[in-house]
Amino acid sequence: MREIWNLFKPKLSPAKMSMLLSVWMCCLFYLLFQGGKTSIMLFAMVTLFGLYLLFGGLNGIARARGERQFSGEPGEWGGVLHAGDQIRVRLHLEIPGFLPLPYVIVRETLKRHSGETWSFEESLVPSLNGRGELLFQTPPLERGRYAFSETECVTEDIFGLIEHRGSFSARGEFRVLPRTAHIAKWQLLDRRNRLLGPQSVGHVSGRETNQVGGVRDYVYGDRISRIHWNATARTGEWKSKEFEYESIPKTMVVLDTYENHYRSARQFETAVSTAASLLEYGGRESIPMGLCSLGREVRVFEPAQGRSRLHAMMDHLVDLDPKGGGSLLTGLESALTRLPKGVILVVLTPLSDGPVMELVRFAQTHQMSFCHVQIAEAPGSEGESSNASRQWASSLRTKGVAAYRVGGLDELPAVLEGGIR
Numbered sequence: 001m002r003e004i005w006n007l008f009k010p011k012l013s014p015a016k017m018s019m020l021l022s023v024w025m026c027c028l029f030y031l032l033f034q035g036g037k038t039s040i041m042l043f044a045m046v047t048l049f050g051l052y053l054l055f056g057g058l059n060g061i062a063r064a065r066g067e068r069q070f071s072g073e074p075g076e077w078g079g080v081l082h083a084g085d086q087i088r089v090r091l092h093l094e095i096p097g098f099l100p101l102p103y104v105i106v107r108e109t110l111k112r113h114s115g116e117t118w119s120f121e122e123s124l125v126p127s128l129n130g131r132g133e134l135l136f137q138t139p140p141l142e143r144g145r146y147a148f149s150e151t152e153c154v155t156e157d158i159f160g161l162i163e164h165r166g167s168f169s170a171r172g173e174f175r176v177l178p179r180t181a182h183i184a185k186w187q188l189l190d191r192r193n194r195l196l197g198p199q200s201v202g203h204v205s206g207r208e209t210n211q212v213g214g215v216r217d218y219v220y221g222d223r224i225s226r227i228h229w230n231a232t233a234r235t236g237e238w239k240s241k242e243f244e245y246e247s248i249p250k251t252m253v254v255l256d257t258y259e260n261h262y263r264s265a266r267q268f269e270t271a272v273s274t275a276a277s278l279l280e281y282g283g284r285e286s287i288p289m290g291l292c293s294l295g296r297e298v299r300v301f302e303p304a305q306g307r308s309r310l311h312a313m314m315d316h317l318v319d320l321d322p323k324g325g326g327s328l329l330t331g332l333e334s335a336l337t338r339l340p341k342g343v344i345l346v347v348l349t350p351l352s353d354g355p356v357m358e359l360v361r362f363a364q365t366h367q368m369s370f371c372h373v374q375i376a377e378a379p380g381s382e383g384e385s386s387n388a389s390r391q392w393a394s395s396l397r398t399k400g401v402a403a404y405r406v407g408g409l410d411e412l413p414a415v416l417e418g419g420i421r
Contacts, residue, residue: 005183020050031081036242043243046272051356063100063102064148064153070174077106083143083273088135091151095130106134107152113145113319133183141176143272145319175318176267180275181412188344188371188402188416189251214242224336246318249305249369250288250303250340253278254332256349257295262348263377269321271348273409278346281311296324296333300338336366338395344369352392372396377405 006270009142051286069090081087095101118139127130150167177224209327215231218238231239253294255275262268275291282289283305290303291313301313328349339345345363347370364411374393396403403413 017301020237024050026387028046033139033376058110061095061104061153061155061164062096063097064093064095064166064393065168065369066151066170067090068148068170068172079233080173081141081176083176086138086140087174088137089148089172091134091136093124093132093153095132095153095166096125096205098129100128100311101126101155103132103155104132105154107154108136109149110138111147111149112142114321143176143178143269145316146173146174174387175315177314178317179273179409180277180280181273181409183277183281183413184254185247185417188346189249189285189287212241215239216242228386249344250290251282251341252290252292252303252339253346254292254294254328254347255320256328256347256351257293258287258325259321259322261350262322262375267377268373270406270409271350272317272320274373274375274406274412275407276314277412279313283307290343292332292335293320294326294328294335295322296326298331298335300335302338303340303343328355329362332362337416339366339368342367342369344371346371346373348375350374356396360396371404372403373404373406375387376405377409 024046027039027043048092069092071088087381089108092104093104093106095104102127103123105121105123110118110120120138121134122134122136124132124134148170150169151165153168155164156162215228216239218232218240219226222240228239228241246316253275255271257268262271270281279289279291281287284390286305288303288305291299291301293299299316301309301316328351329349334343345359345368347356347359352372352374360370360372362368390405393403395407406412406415
């Protein structure tokens with residue numbers, strides 16, 4: 001009963017209701033005391049007009065429903081967005097009812113996990129059956145999780161006297177991955193790189209070298225180039241070459257997420273994008289790579305291969321925000337039990353000097369290799385701080401520790417490939 005009353009109850013304000021009743025009473029008295037065709041026609045018109053205003057809820061805007069689609073899903077964008085991308089939103093509206101609507105104003109609100117909001121307002125003219133479609137595009141989006149809140153629909157009667165509102169919820173959640181840079185080669189993970197040290201323990205990956213390591217029995221499906229002809233002729237049975245596998249050490253990307261270590265939000269985004277780029281490189285090159293985020297909460301993803309593990313680490317980076325303050329050494333010590341023996345620690349942090357030397361001694365004590373990627377405040381920056389960071393990286397390399405300086409994501413490929421340090 002309450003829903004029926006909400007549908008038929010007058011939507012007029014008290015002032016407008018009093019005015020309508022006054023006009024209707026005047027027309028009624030005019031009909032009773034004056035009579036004639038004019039008074040009858042006037043009274044009928046005012047009565048119909050009043051009924052239209054009183055039962056304007058029958059236009060169905062309060063029962064509107066809709067469906068939201070993103071960029072012609074699923075093929076056009078594949079469900080994967082990176083920071084800086086835009087997304088087109090297509091909203092299908094269906095408004096029940098038999099009263100015509102002159103127009104509908106649709107208001108959308110997009111919320112980010114950090115609390116930021118974006119508002120979109122568009123208008124459309126629904127068809128006679130109450131259907132309509134709205135298409136709009138978001139601004140370039142940063143890394144994070146996004147969700148659309150309730151969609152609000154607003155319309156007025158054809159005379160513009162009464163405003164009717166309605167709202168509905170439609171599926172509208174998606175995530176935006178960090179920016180990444182394509183890394184063609186990383187000198188640090190070259191098996192001939194002396195900076196890895198003898199303590200790095202190799203992990204047998206799925207990549208074969210050209211070095212023949214032995215002979216095995218022929219397996220149906222082996223290529224002709226793999227057949228070992230000398231062994232086949234000597235034994236009288238088909239034999240195949242066994243190639244050596246390249247040994248690659250396990251790598252752990254350690255990301256500093258303490259807020260007081262960063263001077264700006266852009267500097268932290270550079271650190272997150274650097275971590276994401278390294279993880280993508282590891283996944284592409286079949287390198288067992290893990291992630292450890294040190295902050296108010298320490299999260300560890302142990303080094304492993306596979307797309308599922310890579311997706312889990314990238315998903316963790318999506319809504320990672322810098323919080324609080326603390327010691328990197330304390331955070332790394334709390335994660336020691338989950339760090340494999342002989343792992344390469346690649347530490348991404350804007351810090352240098354004392355805090356980093358503590359991590360270097362920690363790695364040496366526990367027989368781990370160490371690499372420091374210092375996140376500078378701006379790409380190609382000059383000045384005392386820039387010269388100091390370059391001198392710091394140079395001093396680490398003289399001690400046999402791999403060190404790089406990255407001021408922006410665009411610099412990362414050249415830095416890791418050995419062109420810039």
